[in-house]
Amino acid sequence: MIKCLIIDDEPLAREVLESYVSDLPSLKLIASCKDAVEALDYLNKESVDLIFLDINMPKLSGINFYKSLSKKPKVIFTTAYADHAVEGFELEAVDYLLKPFSFERFIKAVNKVQLGASESQENFIMLKADKKNHKIKFDEITYFESIGDYVKVHLKEEKTLIISETLRKLENLLPSGFIRTHKSFIISLNHLEYFEGNQAKIGEAKIPIGQSYRDKVNEVFRK
Incomplete structure (x- = not known):
């Protein structure tokens, strides 16, 4: 309570x-x-x-x-x-x-x-993929990508999981180190390299920053 x-x-x-x-x-x-x-x-x-x-x-x-x-x-x-x-x-x-x-x-x-x-006790999230429940540490996740009715979870070392979930629900379960940049993407700030224009760079991926999310992103990074 x-x-x-x-x-x-x-x-x-x-x-x-x-x-x-x-x-x-x-x-x-x-x-x-x-x-x-x-x-x-x-x-x-x-x-x-x-x-x-x-x-x-x-x-x-x-x-x-x-x-x-x-x-x-x-x-x-x-x-x-x-x-x-x-x-x-x-x-x-x-x-x-x-x-x-x-x-x-x-x-x-x-x-x-x-x-x-x-958060001090739990640094992971349980995600169901391939009929298995995977224990994934938050610091292993680089970004989430919505693909139709599924979400692709991008992990370190170019590993991925495909889960039957919505970004909206995931957004409410993630700690403050994650931010939604687009209707189809949530990124990990720990793995963010830089912002450039309307894109965020994580590894080899360039993640779009949607117009409706730009102000929130700018506010978080005090630009």
Whole structure:
């Protein structure tokens, strides 16, 4: 169970988050605060695992509030302004949600928190191919390529697996060292050599960067 705290000065935004949290059994809402000052008072008495934190608030911004915490819970920033994303990543935020965001997008962010909690114990993923369950370490994977109803898993030393899976599901299961660059590709940042134009270079492969993914890629690498 993940104990979470909502901090947002907009009543409607708090209501949306409260509703989303209530729909996920893995989350337990401890409190919902209208500003950072109220939240500070609460955190002096209680501890939480995760904060859904609005960035643009009166008195004290979400960024400055989070910087002020001596003990920092995991944080997912919520904002109406995409240009805040870079600073959020610099603070090692789990994710940022651009308002208005869907329940599906909310779940994706929460999945990153749940995965992160187990990463220290698990550095692998189980993938089914050739009627066998393969234990594949994350650092062995160079990139994923969608091919029709299947996904080709590219591994080190030019090995591959063909699995009956979707990139969308895989994206929610992978740790933060992976990023989707195209509707048909997810790449490992550990194996990335460089970006050039609209392509990412991994080994001999040149992976396309789709137009709808370009801004996210640029934000992650602070270009």
